[in-house]
Amino acid sequence: MQQPYLLFLGDETDLQNIKTASGVAYWRPEICLGQFRSEKATVDLGLKDMGLDEAVSAGVKTLLIGIAPDGGKITESWIPAILQALEKGLDIAAGLHDRLSDNTEIAATAKKFGRKLFDVRQPEGPFLVGSGKKRSGNRLLTVGTDCSVGKMFASLALEKEMKASGYNVDFRATGQTGIFIAGSGVSVDTVVADFIAGATETLSPPNNTDHWDIIEGQGSLYHPSYAGVTLGLVHGSQPDKMVLCHDASRTHIDGFPDFPIPEFGACMKGYLAAAHLTNKNASFAGVCINSSGLSEEEFEHYVQKTEDIYGLPCCDPVRTGVAAIVKNLGC
Amino acid sequence: MQQPYLLFLGDETDLQNIKTASGVAYWRPEICLGQFRSEKATVDLGLKDMGLDEAVSAGVKTLLIGIAPDGGKITESWIPAILQALEKGLDIAAGLHDRLSDNTEIAATAKKFGRKLFDVRQPEGPFLVGSGKKRSGNRLLTVGTDCSVGKMFASLALEKEMKASGYNVDFRATGQTGIFIAGSGVSVDTVVADFIAGATETLSPPNNTDHWDIIEGQGSLYHPSYAGVTLGLVHGSQPDKMVLCHDASRTHIDGFPDFPIPEFGACMKGYLAAAHLTNKNASFAGVCINSSGLSEEEFEHYVQKTEDIYGLPCCDPVRTGVAAIVKNLGC
Numbered sequence: 001m002q003q004p005y006l007l008f009l010g011d012e013t014d015l016q017n018i019k020t021a022s023g024v025a026y027w028r029p030e031i032c033l034g035q036f037r038s039e040k041a042t043v044d045l046g047l048k049d050m051g052l053d054e055a056v057s058a059g060v061k062t063l064l065i066g067i068a069p070d071g072g073k074i075t076e077s078w079i080p081a082i083l084q085a086l087e088k089g090l091d092i093a094a095g096l097h098d099r100l101s102d103n104t105e106i107a108a109t110a111k112k113f114g115r116k117l118f119d120v121r122q123p124e125g126p127f128l129v130g131s132g133k134k135r136s137g138n139r140l141l142t143v144g145t146d147c148s149v150g151k152m153f154a155s156l157a158l159e160k161e162m163k164a165s166g167y168n169v170d171f172r173a174t175g176q177t178g179i180f181i182a183g184s185g186v187s188v189d190t191v192v193a194d195f196i197a198g199a200t201e202t203l204s205p206p207n208n209t210d211h212w213d214i215i216e217g218q219g220s221l222y223h224p225s226y227a228g229v230t231l232g233l234v235h236g237s238q239p240d241k242m243v244l245c246h247d248a249s250r251t252h253i254d255g256f257p258d259f260p261i262p263e264f265g266a267c268m269k270g271y272l273a274a275a276h277l278t279n280k281n282a283s284f285a286g287v288c289i290n291s292s293g294l295s296e297e298e299f300e301h302y303v304q305k306t307e308d309i310y311g312l313p314c315c316d317p318v319r320t321g322v323a324a325i326v327k328n329l330g331c
Numbered sequence: 332m333q334q335p336y337l338l339f340l341g342d343e344t345d346l347q348n349i350k351t352a353s354g355v356a357y358w359r360p361e362i363c364l365g366q367f368r369s370e371k372a373t374v375d376l377g378l379k380d381m382g383l384d385e386a387v388s389a390g391v392k393t394l395l396i397g398i399a400p401d402g403g404k405i406t407e408s409w410i411p412a413i414l415q416a417l418e419k420g421l422d423i424a425a426g427l428h429d430r431l432s433d434n435t436e437i438a439a440t441a442k443k444f445g446r447k448l449f450d451v452r453q454p455e456g457p458f459l460v461g462s463g464k465k466r467s468g469n470r471l472l473t474v475g476t477d478c479s480v481g482k483m484f485a486s487l488a489l490e491k492e493m494k495a496s497g498y499n500v501d502f503r504a505t506g507q508t509g510i511f512i513a514g515s516g517v518s519v520d521t522v523v524a525d526f527i528a529g530a531t532e533t534l535s536p537p538n539n540t541d542h543w544d545i546i547e548g549q550g551s552l553y554h555p556s557y558a559g560v561t562l563g564l565v566h567g568s569q570p571d572k573m574v575l576c577h578d579a580s581r582t583h584i585d586g587f588p589d590f591p592i593p594e595f596g597a598c599m600k601g602y603l604a605a606a607h608l609t610n611k612n613a614s615f616a617g618v619c620i621n622s623s624g625l626s627e628e629e630f631e632h633y634v635q636k637t638e639d640i641y642g643l644p645c646c647d648p649v650r651t652g653v654a655a656i657v658k659n660l661g662c
Contacts, residue, residue, distance in 0.1 A: 194520040225529065226460070232559025
């Protein structure tokens, strides 16, 4: 995808539905030159409101559909702006269930003006099956006690902190928001099952011995729907280090009241057993928690307990940053 | 798929390439009314050679492409017979990488004569994601130390033995040959990664409390390419019992010399940990080995050692049958 972006918010009124756009704007403000909203929209990313002509003059290359309405469909009211954007020379990127390229009007207009359509939920493939071959360079994978516990956030916080500390580091995206942020990546939960590990190998190719890939985790080994994705991702990543991500307010797998959140110890043991298949030296570098529901005292207690029992630094990327984990990488 | 079948062997000369056809003929001779070969073919399933007219008169409903040449392509020389079969009223089923329905000539002819094309590598879906909800009835899943260690063979041997012992039992297929044998199933390694567990749940729906599904396993938790498929399959199957399948001649994962075959104990521990997420009562009922490379003495020693260490019956479905395992189900 060509950057910078103009973030398309349509006529959205629900902040929950623009999480993709707000994630990109938060982590990569330098590539988000503006937002494009209709008069009906009430959401606001605090970016400059831009028309299409202004965006093109400002150097925008891609209109990013930063909305994910329920059902992931392309809303009819968006179409005129999308068609105009194509005509004015912008590519379009989206992460919806509906493909841009399956909309005949959008596809025809893109073809007519020689513009590209990026559906990041449709992996580019074809992929090879996993080879299990050890690759040069270093890899850190974020893993979780559950889905949606801040793995992408932790990964990007680690990348930022490592860059600031002089590391040679890249963020490798495995979900749609991450892919928009990185400008590339593989939406691993959408690849054909046989190719999960192989696609992850491709995502993080051999590199210099001092280089680190920070690979965005997906799902959880303890999730009854998605654990297969997570295991393939662990095997393909061959992580040297893992960071366990957890939401301190979560008592059971989100939406699955019969599935308790695993204890950190059991959880790390499971991830290590999985990781050791393709990297005998895999170990944990720390724990990242979302502690937004905890008081300062509760948080301190939590961190102390985690460090005492598991001997690992415990950070909240928002509250404390992740310097303690980066320090613990020991490189 | 409508049965019975006429098994199409084309002009094949390599026995390795007709494993699908020979598997179906071995396990379901009653639905394989004949074989269809060109004069160039040297392979022979021992079935009656039949022309298309004779097959139709005999009651055949589906021409089964029982060949898997390297690359999984539809060979040009097969096309005339396929088109004639459609014209004479047969459906066509195949498990190739190339889809029958992507061949314009085949697709047009099927449409013209109102016949169906089954590409069993293309899962029918759409599927739901796994729910983790416990289903009524009993389930046995075959799992492996590696790929291609006899999981389908063991599953069908167990189904046969259980039927003979009066069990109410169904074989549930997860690979192409299995699907032809059962007449239905889900090729789990071809579903989109997010739906592995969900597709497996669909494959084995709630049933009577005395009913058993014997679910064909795929891959191995210890395979660097395919473990994600296996884990999703374990979670979606919710097995009450598992049977570990192993090829006694295998020292490392086939094609992966750096990945040793796991010890039975570690391997069963890994499968149990995985299975307990969705079924707390999961346990092993036995071990099935392919002992074709072992002498009688070596085999006896192997069986004794396995039983002494793990307390489980160890069978070779070909050599001994699987009665000891069925007895150990304890129902």
